[in-house]
Amino acid sequence: MYLKGIATSSGIAIGKVYKLEQPTIVISEGSKDPEKELQVFEDALTKTISDIEQIKERASATLAPEELAIFDAHLMMAQDPEFKDQITGMIKDGSGADQATKTVSDMMISMFESMDDAYFKERAADIKDVSFRLLCNILGLTIPDLTTIDEEVVIVAEEMTPSDTAQLNKKYALGFVTEIGGKTSHAAIMAVALGLPAVVGCTGIMASCKHGDKIILDAKEGDVIVNPSDEQLKEYEEKRIRFLEEKAALQVLLDKPSITLDGHQVELVANIGSPKDMDNVIENGAEGVGLYRTEFLYMESTDDFPSEEDQFNAYKVVLERAEGKRIVVRTLDIGGDKKLPYFEFDPEMNPFLGYRAIRLCLDRKDIFKTQVRALLRASVYGKLAIMFPMIATIDEFRAAKDFVLETKEELKGEGIPVSDEIEIGMMVEIPASAVLADEFAKYADFFSIGTNDLIQYSMAADRMSEKVAYLYQPLNPSILRLIKMTIDGAHSQGRWCGMCGEMGGDPMAAPVLLGLGLDEFSMSATKILPTRKIITSLNKKEMEELAQKALKCHTESEVSELVKSVLKG
Numbered sequence: 001m002y003l004k005g006i007a008t009s010s011g012i013a014i015g016k017v018y019k020l021e022q023p024t025i026v027i028s029e030g031s032k033d034p035e036k037e038l039q040v041f042e043d044a045l046t047k048t049i050s051d052i053e054q055i056k057e058r059a060s061a062t063l064a065p066e067e068l069a070i071f072d073a074h075l076m077m078a079q080d081p082e083f084k085d086q087i088t089g090m091i092k093d094g095s096g097a098d099q100a101t102k103t104v105s106d107m108m109i110s111m112f113e114s115m116d117d118a119y120f121k122e123r124a125a126d127i128k129d130v131s132f133r134l135l136c137n138i139l140g141l142t143i144p145d146l147t148t149i150d151e152e153v154v155i156v157a158e159e160m161t162p163s164d165t166a167q168l169n170k171k172y173a174l175g176f177v178t179e180i181g182g183k184t185s186h187a188a189i190m191a192v193a194l195g196l197p198a199v200v201g202c203t204g205i206m207a208s209c210k211h212g213d214k215i216i217l218d219a220k221e222g223d224v225i226v227n228p229s230d231e232q233l234k235e236y237e238e239k240r241i242r243f244l245e246e247k248a249a250l251q252v253l254l255d256k257p258s259i260t261l262d263g264h265q266v267e268l269v270a271n272i273g274s275p276k277d278m279d280n281v282i283e284n285g286a287e288g289v290g291l292y293r294t295e296f297l298y299m300e301s302t303d304d305f306p307s308e309e310d311q312f313n314a315y316k317v318v319l320e321r322a323e324g325k326r327i328v329v330r331t332l333d334i335g336g337d338k339k340l341p342y343f344e345f346d347p348e349m350n351p352f353l354g355y356r357a358i359r360l361c362l363d364r365k366d367i368f369k370t371q372v373r374a375l376l377r378a379s380v381y382g383k384l385a386i387m388f389p390m391i392a393t394i395d396e397f398r399a400a401k402d403f404v405l406e407t408k409e410e411l412k413g414e415g416i417p418v419s420d421e422i423e424i425g426m427m428v429e430i431p432a433s434a435v436l437a438d439e440f441a442k443y444a445d446f447f448s449i450g451t452n453d454l455i456q457y458s459m460a461a462d463r464m465s466e467k468v469a470y471l472y473q474p475l476n477p478s479i480l481r482l483i484k485m486t487i488d489g490a491h492s493q494g495r496w497c498g499m500c501g502e503m504g505g506d507p508m509a510a511p512v513l514l515g516l517g518l519d520e521f522s523m524s525a526t527k528i529l530p531t532r533k534i535i536t537s538l539n540k541k542e543m544e545e546l547a548q549k550a551l552k553c554h555t556e557s558e559v560s561e562l563v564k565s566v567l568k569g
């Protein structure tokens with residue numbers, strides 16, 4: 001069966017389906033035999049405790065001790081005598097093991113949820129987790145667990161959250177397909193960073209395959225084939241090998257500068273989400289880091305905001321490993337599709353337009369302060385640039401910058417050294433800041449264009465929705481004009497302008513961006529060499545002419561045609 005999804009990256013995956021599907025709990029009805037049900041319950045509870053112990057054991061290889069504490073909380077819950085007594089009491093009165101467990105856990109969940117104290121509210125989430133596992137064990141249902149995969153598979157899921165993606169073991173995960181999500185959803189971005197083939201927004205995939213089916217996915221074309229014929233298998237196996245050969249051939253560009261045929265040099269730098277990604281940065285010949293998404297540090301922590309010390313250590317490693325190349329660290333950009341297990345966001349109709357990123361940081365200076373102190377302390381270990389996300393107004397930028405400068409004085413007062421060479425810049429990802437870029441450039445040392453959000457907000461099209469994914473049009477002349485305004489704005493004040501949204505590593509966009517004068521292209525490390533190949537084959541002067549033509553086009557497809565003619569030639 002053939003299905004079409006949204007292409008996110010490159011590469012071909014061929015393998016067995018691992019379906020990431022939470023089982024549906026259906027509670028039985030009517031009274032039951034207490035003796036039998038007590039046995040079912042006892043067995044399920046023992047299994048639940050040993051499951052949690054095993055998960056904790058496996059996680060201890062990758063998680064820090066304080067992050068493992070969550071499993072201790074779960075174990076305590078599962079071994080709580082009060083919890084057990086209430087359930088067994090109900091079973092003795094004729095309830096089924098499933099009915100009793102559900103009733104008692106629901107009662108406890110709502111009791112904890114109604115408490116004011118944040119600590120107790122969080123306990124409700126623990127009870128939900130434990131009782132879900134217990135109910136599955138009572139009913140004989142299996143809970144999929146990405147960390148337990150120990151054979152090569154292609155993951156098929158309704159949706160992959162950034163934390164699901166973070167759990168993937170590259171050794172066994174050949175790629176993934178999701179039912180929902182767009183090209184710039186964070187799951188897709190992380191797949192590219194991991195160098196994994198992924199297809200998102202593949203409507204109907206969950207209903208079209210089962211665990212263990214054979215599957216092919218072509219991440220460049222967005223093609224997915226379930227239970228392919230022998231002929232299709234052969235065709236895609238050949239394609240896969242060709243792709244790997246082309247990838248290997250790019251290695252000659254590893255230490256080469258990114259210079260056009262007529263001698264114009266740009267910077268090709270990488271997007272990272274954690275210090276671990278520095279291996280990839282170095283292996284792929286990146287000239288620095290243009291976006292360090294620090295929110296992953298916050299998302300990996302399970303029970304509290306990462307401490308100043310934890311953050312300092314992470315930033316220090318990244319700066320040291322860069323050996324003097326610039327590292328642009330973006331301050332906390334949480335909210336939208338990025339949530340934290342230990343911080344409750346008030347419900348909003350439109351979280352992507354709500355309380356997030358710099359808005360939250362300027363409101364919660366306590367949270368912001370920890371990060372800024374950690375960054376400033378780390379600044380002496382390399383070449384640091386700090387960048388604020390989601391800046392809409394000059395007031396916001398000035399407030400954030402002043403806060404950094406005040407914190408710097410505070411640290412100096414404490415006798416802690418801080419570099420005097422830190423650049424302070426901003427993301428341009430809200431149309432308002434693109435339009436006013438020439439004025440912003442009087443305050444910011446640099447810009448980095450976040451096209452994922454800039455396009456989402458300019459087109460009023462949710463980046464998570466596959467239904468409106470057709471409006472993700474990086475080459476639409478309207479977007480190109482906003483980009484031009486931003487680059488020209490930066491240059492009018494002698495500032496540099498980069499781009500760290502997915503468009504920065506899009507081969508179709510490279511010729512136009514070069515022509516518009518973009519100074520720095522930041523992308524997944526795996527895209528650096530293919531982009532260097534394109535840049536080194538182009539002529540800047542010619543691309544300036546191309547860009548001028550593109551700006552006058554009416555539609556994205558007209559611009560695409562122009563670009564294709566250049567890339568072919």
Ligand code: PEP
Nearest residue numbers: 429450451452453500501
């Ligand atoms: C962007 O919006 O383009 C960007 C780089 O930030 P993020 O994808 O993390 O929102």
Ligand code: MG
Nearest residue numbers: 429450452453
């Ligand atoms: Mg963004």
